[in-house]
Amino acid sequence: xxxxxxxxxxxxxxxxxLVVMIGLHxxxxxxxxxxxxxxxxxxxxxxxxxxxxxxxGGLIVQFLNADRDEVQMAYRRHAVAWATGGxxxxxxxxxxxxxxxxxxxxxxxxxxxxxxxxxxxxGIALKRQYQ
Numbered sequence: 001x002x003x004x005x006x007x008x009x010x011x012x013x014x015x016x017x018l019v020v021m022i023g024l025h026x027x028x029x030x031x032x033x034x035x036x037x038x039x040x041x042x043x044x045x046x047x048x049x050x051x052x053x054x055x056x057g058g059l060i061v062q063f064l065n066a067d068r069d070e071v072q073m074a075y076r077r078h079a080v081a082w083a084t085g086g087x088x089x090x091x092x093x094x095x096x097x098x099x100x101x102x103x104x105x106x107x108x109x110x111x112x113x114x115x116x117x118x119x120x121x122x123g124i125a126l127k128r129q130y131q
Contacts, residue, residue, distance in 0.1 A: 013059050021052040029107075053112065075130060079122040086118035087111065 028045050031037060037045055060080070065073075091111070097103035 007063075017052065017056055017059065021049065021056065024052055025049045075126060079119060079126055082122035082126070083115055083118035086122070087115045090114060 028049055031045055032042075094103050094106060098105065
């Protein structure tokens with residue numbers, strides 16, 4: 001398990017970042033709905049929510065590397081790998097259906113809840129498998 005200090009550092013970084021990420025997501029949608037920015041400003045605003053996800057991913061990797069127990073570290077990395085694969089599979093299938101008009105467009109902000117859902121399912125399944 002990660003040390004208590006590592007958990008505290010992770011929480012003090014991740015929780016404010018999640019609040020900022022949610023605020024960015026809703027703020028960017030509001031700006032695009034009301035102001036309709038174009039050009040460099042539009043591209044810059046569109047990149048803010050995905051970049052916050054990249055930073056959050058980096059924090060998750062730091063948390064995983066803070067583990068002292070190799071079995072727990074392998075277990076968590078295995079769960080993250082399954083969740084990433086599940087998210088990619090859903091994204092590819094949805095995109096394939098969308099190309100031919102069988103699926104509607106989904107907001108990019110749905111990626112995080114889908115990833116967390118896959119992470120929870122993978123964590124539960126792996127915990128049962130390794131018991």
